[in-house]
Amino acid sequence: MxxxxxxxxxxxxxxxxxxxxxxxxxxxxxxxxxxxxxxxxxxxxxxxxxxxxxxxxxxxxxxxxxxxxxxxxxxxxxxxxxxxxxxxxxxxxxxxxxxxxxELVEGPLLSQYIEGRPGKRILAFEGLHLLYGLSSGVSPIHHAGHHHGDLHLDNLILTRKGLEYEFKAFDFFHHTGQKSEGIFTDVLHMIDVLFEALGGPKCYARQPQYIKDIICGRKQNLIRKKFKNATQLKVYLQNLNILA
Incomplete structure (x- = not known):
């Protein structure tokens, strides 16, 4: 904890x-x-x-x-x-x-983990593993037709195993309106988590293209075309070839 x-x-x-x-x-x-x-x-x-x-x-x-x-x-x-x-x-x-x-979950908040890293950020390749772990955790929620609604650096407890990331999340936030919009809000939140973990706006211009292809300048219309839910984001990462 x-x-x-x-x-x-x-x-x-x-x-x-x-x-x-x-x-x-x-x-x-x-x-x-x-x-x-x-x-x-x-x-x-x-x-x-x-x-x-x-x-x-x-x-x-x-x-x-x-x-x-x-x-x-x-x-x-x-x-x-x-x-x-x-x-x-x-x-x-x-x-x-x-x-x-x-249950009492042992581990640092993701914000605390990032704060302790050199430059208070993680590297791009590590960010892919972070986002994959997060999308893998959220995917079953979306598959069940639900959403979390409050995914951010201070609401995720991190367990790291080698290059893998596993998370525990607190505090649902119930969005009114269509389920699909609540689910897409989770997608935006996950991409924001990646964006902040990589150093935020001051570091974005220097990120490799495979990162920019995910974050899409944080433009919702561009993100929506690629990722409507956590499963689509997870599958995209599984098929990503950063050496191409």
């Missing part, structure tokens, strides 16, 4: 706090658009897990939480997704708050 974060938060749970008589707070792992994630320890077993707390204004009548649980269950075969185990409740500032307990 990402390293310990120190910042002022809404819940601001301190290490050692006991939740629901079952879990002890160890540290804050991350803060997102809809909530906070903490590393916790199961008191009875000593097993460490992750606990996600939704901001009340993002989770009116537990709608966001229920959507997460239902979508996670429907996509439980997708290895890229963090699987939630149970729902717990606490009282916080005179309000009942529901939270999700999930």
């Amino acid at each position: 990402p390293s310990k974060i120190k910042r002022k938060t809404l819940f601001n749970f301190e290490p050692g706090r006991i939740l629901s008589r079952k879990y002890e707070i160890i540290s804050l792992l991350g803060v997102g658009w809809e909530g906070e994630v903490y590393r916790v320890k199961e008191i009875d077993t000593g097993i460490e897990r992750a606990a996600k707390f939704f901001f009340p204004k993002r989770n009116v009548r537990n709608k966001a939480l229920k959507m997460h649980v239902k979508k996670s269950h429907a996509l439980r075969h997708c290895r890229i997704l963090v699987q939630y185990n149970t729902i717990e409740k606490i009282h916080f500032q005179r309000e009942e708050i529901s939270y999700l307990i999930s």
Whole structure:
């Protein structure tokens, strides 16, 4: 999991706090658009897990939480997704708050990994492996007719095995409208992840042509002609011949 974060938060749970008589707070792992994630320890077993707390204004009548649980269950075969185990409740500032307990994923955020690389970026060939790992993880989600909606450097936990990249992703974001548009939004997000990992706009002009043929200057109309979903992106990478 990402390293310990120190910042002022809404819940601001301190290490050692006991939740629901079952879990002890160890540290804050991350803060997102809809909530906070903490590393916790199961008191009875000593097993460490992750606990996600939704901001009340993002989770009116537990709608966001229920959507997460239902979508996670429907996509439980997708290895890229963090699987939630149970729902717990606490009282916080005179309000009942529901939270999700999930597996604890070990590894750095992709943003932290990039930050630690020379020049704070990865090389083009490595970027192909990164994008292939990401598109391989997202492809089963799209095949099932769903989308993730919130793929970015701070929402992807990285596990690297040699030249291979594997990811775990948090925090769905539900887009209204046609499913195909939500799926294409994931494609744009994945290409943006590649773009940022390679150094962003300051490095784009120096990228090899095979990278530019994927990023397409970040022009949506050009990207849409090539990649409408993660599977098309994955197959393109499988057939790419960078020596031609």
